[in-house]
Amino acid sequence: MGTTLEFSLPPISALAFVPFIYLQAVLLQPSIPNRISRILRILLCIPAIYLAAVGPFRHRIEPVRYAIGANFRASIFHPAFILKALEWGFARDRSTFAWVGFENEDSAPGSNASDLHSEDEKVPPKRRRIRNEANLSALAGSKSIPTINIRGQRNMSEQLPTPPDSPTNSEASDVVEASPIVPLDLGIYGPTADSKSSWTGDKTPMIQVLRDALHLCTSMRGYGYAFAPPKRSMASRPRTPPPSAHGPFARQALWRLFRSHLISTICQILLIHRDDAIPYWLRTYLSIPIAHAKPIAHFLAYLSVGFSLHAQMLIGFEGASLIFLALHYLPRPLQVKFDTREWAPLFDRPFEMSSVTEFWGKQWHALFRKPFTSVGYEPVVAVVNAVAGKKLGKSVGRTLGAVLVFGLSAWMHDFGLWSARYGLSPSPIRKLSFLQRHGANLFFLLQALCIIFEQIYTRTTKRKVAGWWGRIWSLFVIVVLGSLLAGRSWIALGLVDGLPSLDRWGWQRWLLPTVCLAPPPLWVK
Template identity: 25%
Template sequence: MAYLARRPGTWFWRLAIAPVAFVATIRTAFGYQWTDPMFNAYNFGSGLAGVCGAAKVLELACYPNGLLKVGEREPGVIENPAIELEQLNQEIHLRRGTGISPSEVAQERGSRRNPIAAGFLDAIEALTTMRGIGWQFGTGTDIYVPPETRDTTNKARFWRQTFASFLVYFVLFDVVTSAIQLVPGIGTPDGGSIFAFGGDNLLKKYAISVAIEFSTGVAFILGFEMVYRLVTLIILPIPAFKQEPSFWPPLFDKPWASVSLHEFWSKRWHQLLRQTFLVMGGYPLAFALSLVAMLLGFLLGTFTASGLFHYWALYGMGRGTDVQCLIFFAAQAVGVMLERVWKAVTGRRVGGWLGRAWVWIWVVGGIQWCINAWHERGFAGGMLVPPIVSPARFVVFPLVQPVFDALGVPVTLPLALNA
């Protein structure tokens, strides 16, 4: 599908193949599982990937002219040929003094466009592009790119900075997830409820559940950034992919600083699945309600699709689904609409410290039952980081254990040697 989406005149074939590709994607994602409970979290990831892939199949099938990059009038053909000539001249200028003649540069550029190689690379890029940076579907849709703190003018320096940040995210992710696994029940493959602590004391019960939920949210952010930067480190140096540092901006922009739900979900939270949710629900429901309430349909469809995305992924863990995941994400559309009503009535946007409290109530308060559904299925109890490469088990826990012993804290931390 991705290959055909980057070839002109293939709409009929993509429509014909789409049903088979859709079913095959879902069947592969949910039909094959990790049977060891220690790896059940990977089944959740497989479910997420399967739903995302199925949405990608539908998206690629629906472009009449194929999936186009910025400046293209059809796949591989740019709108303004002068741009391509300028790019060739720039490369000739950069190669000056290297002993390579202009004709050899032009020939090399032509060899890069070997139909088979170009088609393969195009297919990979079309299949893996998420935010639409450099693609037409990512323009004109208010896509937000977080500010960059790394040096994008020097690829080698950017790579080193990315590597350093990857190590930081890896260590922090390992420490946070290892700490979560110390919680009784939740830290086992069988799973447990975040509401199982505190007894009849509601204040204590929900204080503990919020602490576990917040730690889980932090782990998600760290995990996303860790994997994203690892992929950046692998892909960026490969010449065939012709990647630039500017193609790999950060994923998050301090989501804890959001002053409205609109800002949280449209800017500060990661936008990797934005197009997936638009295809799954935003566009279809907006079209269905176009004569009545397009904006309402767009918001409700997008957030409901997000809920279904997480709802179906739970099925991959082999313990059924939980409608609370669907309810949480669908309810975010209601919150965003209430912000629009507030602006219409008062003339002012939701913001300031009250806006920040509003976001925390809707997100941190509401997502508890969704995260509880994940933990009840053993999401955090499996092997997220192999003990043999765990900084927490090799360094952090051995340093903390004597402190616990001296303070009389009855906790035995798992170490690398006895993992």
């Protein structure tokens, strides 16, 4: 007798690490004494890291054999939570996590000068004074950010470059200039608008502290905070509607969600039918011989892995932005304030890259920028500077830091697939070639080497990698090699194993975003 498949989601205990990370966010608030804050944050690292590490192995979407792709997409975020727990646990300068808002953003993407001034006039004088005092504590010049530590002493915290978004090792590159220009506040009413008072000496109600901590947890990229990505890295991104223009923002988000869902669905079809229907269609409609149609179908499937992941990230991001926008219209006690500028576009036309450095530095998402920088890049640079001296350590440290950051990225993806396949047999390790097993890891490490090569080229020729040759080069390194290494490896490791064929799809798989990735028996004929 055959075994009946039963679909089930992981229990709520799969998120057991979340309360510990949230408590770390509470302890990062300035109203908590510094000594108590740091000790408790370090202690909270232990349960947070342990539970985030074991969760994807203990709690998964069932049936596991047919849900490798779905579990991979869920568990890939757990390494990010581990890094976040380390970052928040050992953070020394809590003013890095201060809310500074969006004032003086006239030239930023999605801002409008008239909207800024009209909104500024609505701010009461007392709140405007608090806001301006907090802004002054967060800004100073273009090369360093003066911050106020918890003991009230001024110190200069120079923000180091960000390898996942600026993984280069030369001062000549735009992507590695230290210290972003921090945006200031507009005075929008909301859970974070009054939180500046605690950075200027005023007391903050406990309920406000809890809300500020929750807001910090949901702000992965940090827009509006002192640790936000450099302003110059956002300069070319598509403009967002003004802060209060929720209607246009919702329409843009819905359009991007629909477009991404369409792309994701096409990619799943190319992946699922790479061995049967796609070669047949190529032979029938394009008159391509079957001997050539099969390799073409396989390469299209490898390409589809990257395009599908890009589309699904957009679906998740746009869906989350619409959820937070909906929460803004709840009754006032439950209302969550919503500012469109915190939801700037996730990507900046990534397929128009003109160099590998530009792609990872400005055009890809910045979701893991801060933990990668704090846990990987900055410690390596500091150690190399201490050992080799600043003159030699600057370039060597940045090079090693970039390699480590891409190594962390490889680990994140490897962890996701490893946990998704855990306990399944037969194991693919013995049957697959080295490239099939480790192609994705090689791809991420190759990115660091290509960025180093671009820096050597720039120093040697005094020209940046750009133009059409730069575009061809970066498309080859990222798209072609990414498909042949990472895409091929993930397919071989079972990323789309068990997904139902097109003729078995229920209507829900066509209409609902990402549902086509769900394992059977959910919504199959």
